[in-house]
Amino acid sequence: MVAQVLLEIAFLFFVGSCLGWCAEVLFRRIFTAKKWINPGFLTGPYLPLYGFGLTFMYGVSFIPVDTGMAWADSLILIVIAGVLLTLLEYVAGIIFIKGMKIKLWDYSKRWGNIQGIICPLFSLIWTAAAAIYIIFIHKYIIDWVGWFVTHLGFAFFVGLFFGVFIIDLCHSLNLSVKIRKFAKTNGIVVSFEKLKESVKDGIERGRQSVKEKFSKGKERARDGMSRTREKMERKKASFLFAFKSGKSVQEMLSDYFDGLKEERRKKSDAQKSGDEGPSAQPENGGEDGCEK
Secondary structure (H helix, E strand, C coil): CHHHHHHHHHHHHHHHHHHHHHHHHHHHHHCCCCCCCCCCCCCCCCCHHHHHHHHHHHHHCCCCCCCCCHHHHHHHHHHHHHHHHHHHHHHHHHHHHHHHCEECCCCCCCCCCECCCECHHHHHHHHHHHHHHHHHHHHHHHHHHHHHHHCHHHHHHHHHHHHHHHHHHHHHHHHHHHHHHHHHHHCCCEEHHHHHHHHHHHHHHHHHHHHHHHHHCCHHHHHHCHHHHHHHHHCCCCCCCCCCCCCCHHHHHHHHHHHHHHHHHHHHHHHHHHHHCCCCCCCCCCHHHCCC
């Protein structure tokens, strides 16, 4: 019995992590970043938060609720699931910020946010996702889980997933230790998405620099280094391997911190110039109303 429950949890975590990653990539491409981004802390195409989320929703769906009205029973389960998913997001955010000095997402500019980790808008989104799951998807998940526990040959692929996942997790935790050390030394919390953007920008600047050098170089130099040029020009920021840039982690973090200081300096200069203007007035709303 215990073995079967563990198999079910493993299967749900596997499905939720992979499908959640796909959903997150599409959501960012369509609604937020407007470009293809590999979300999350790990390298591979999976998000553990969604794996835990699917497991939670599966468990919530079996809570015995009997009001005598089917729609009321479903509504109660949906609310419970929405609250649990929001709580899960908050706990995960706190663990990364307090324990690792890393901010994986930032809702600071969203209305009603709490520490930039959760906000009413995304709590509503999680509740809507819970409603879709409980009303439309849960019955199919039950069938999938039933099929899985009777076709244990598929467990090989789930086991392979967890093998790759654990290796990826160890690699990412090693990276997080270095980030945490750097963040504590400099008294900051590292925005993971901005760090990846900083690495990507550095790669693009390097490619541009190589192109300019070759365009200005002599014909002899271009002939002698044509292969190097081709390799460098093909070297683009990797979708999955965001930190594969040829630089050490310390160098990437230093570039990120320099960019952060430059951004703060520009904001400070803009604020000073605004204060010195004859008609400078404090603006209502904007980013200052939400940032923490």
